[in-house]
Amino acid sequence: MAGRLSRAEIEELKAIVVSGNLTAAAAKLQEKLESLENTPLDIAITGESGAGKSSLVNAIRGLHDDDEGAAKTGVKQTTMKRKAYPHPRFPNVTIWDLPGIGTPNFQADNYLNRVQFNNYDFFIIVTATRFTSYHTTLARAIHRLGKRFYYVRSKVDIDLKAEQRKRNFNRERTLQEIREDCVEKLRKAGEASPRVFLLSNWELDNYDFQLLKKTLKNELDDQKRHVFILAMPNISAKILENKKAELQKHIWEVALLSCAIGVLPVPGLSLICDVAILVFHMKRYCLAFGLDEESLTRLAEQVDKPVAELKSAIRNSPLASAIKKEFVLSLLSRSLCGALMVVELILDFVPSLGSLAGGGISFVTTYYMLQRFLNDAAEDAQNILTKALEPRAEESI
Structure with a gap:
């Protein structure tokens, strides 16, 4: 409905x-x-290896990386082919962990065909450092195929901890600098009006998660929105x-x-x-x-x-x-x-x-x-x- x-x-x-x-x-x-x-919702998580894709899959499903049924994570590449992870409470919701991008022979169109792009309602493109032409090439290919995508800069909690050693540390200023750097890199790589969401897979409800959730609520159709909201982990009063x-x-x-x-x-x-x-x-x-x-x-x-x-x-x-x-x-x-x-x-x-x-x-x-x-x-x-x-x-x- x-x-x-x-x-x-x-x-x-x-x-x-x-x-x-x-x-x-x-x-x-x-x-x-x-x-x-029974409305199905399929979310694709992609990006380069080591960006925290698998941890994000787990976080959206309300799981820790070492929980039973969690997506496998590690310091080396662990996702060699696309893998489906059903939501533990809503089996019609599936989070897809896609293979990493960014290798020298990476071709966006071939990649999307290989991971069966038509199966997903939207893509989340993840990086833990900076966005490159690999990400924007993939985004343009996704856009051509009529699908939505969202840029996510992960592991911002690690950046903040590193910056805290400085005497003039300011949390909000540091986050803004990370965001502006991501936007600048995306523009240089050919993205005209990039939107970047800063996330930590370990502190999912902090940073830009609420903004990402609000954006998805506004852009998904009513049926998909209903399913998406109910499937969100109960990690904040706002989600409840x-x-x-x-x-x-x-x-x-x-x-x-x-x-x-x-x-x-x-x-x-x-x-x-x-x-x-x-x-x-x-x-x-x-x-x-x-x-x-x-x-x-x-x-x-x-x-x-x-x-x-x-x-x-x-x-x-x-x-x-x-x-x-x-x-x-x-x-x-x-x-x-x-x-x-x-x-x-x-x-x-x-x-x-x-x-x-x-x-x-x-x-x-x-x-x-x-x-x-x-x-x-x-x-x-x-x-x-x-x-x-x-x-x-x-x-x-």
Whole structure:
């Protein structure tokens, strides 16, 4: 689904509902939601050997270089052919580690054909030192083929540490000098209006990562943007806010699907479908915010803290594995929505009136329950992030 339903799609749904074909309306909405969930996103990371391509692949996937399933890194060239690295929580997102460029016989067109350029949504061109004609030649070839690319200067944290030895060290001035040097080299190599993003794979949320993320959000289409935002590692409050806003945009569409099913004159169908819808989307929210055993275990290892300590920050939400039919029914029973659904179940046996009332109750119930759960999950994700960033308590002697 392209973000929210377009005006044309809304008008199409209205026409289906007015015609009385509510089964078709429900099918249309389900098709849209499934399209959104299954949209593939393929990101290509390229550049010369030793630039930190593999580490960037890992960082985007929320992994450290020594985590299980991480891209192989090292001081010598480790990527000899393109390799796919699926996102650990979103299998429709793949980060591709491409072979290094910059050898004397490098030819951009041949390189792109060899790595199957059509498979990627955009390219990130990485260097750890300076951009050269190899990078700009590759960029022009990518542009000719109708693909987007972004220049990334990696390992800026190492440059800053080296400059800190100087008495007149100024962090912002040093970063600006690095950026200006990259832009100047790119212009000399033939790039008219270069944009360069400064990154550290070890401190991904620092420097220009937020700017790169914002640029991608603005330039990706709605479906790809939705997938990209949800796949981002939960390393900052800003990313968590973006995820919550993106998921929030689609709650009314999920509720509308519930409504379309609710008006169908089949006793009990609405309750069964509403519970299934809530289970599916609540579990998605948990996975997006890292509220699952695998994500918490990995985070605990990365910050060198016990998993139990991170779990102690969770106050409102269960883990993804606990979200089942029984859990949702328990939530409903403790809220006004549960009483409404009992009324809906009774009204199912009243012709016409029951269908209309059932659709409205299903919409309100689904919307309220998902909104409340999303708020709780986002708050717990922030609590976990805060706990993870806390300094370790000194061990008693």
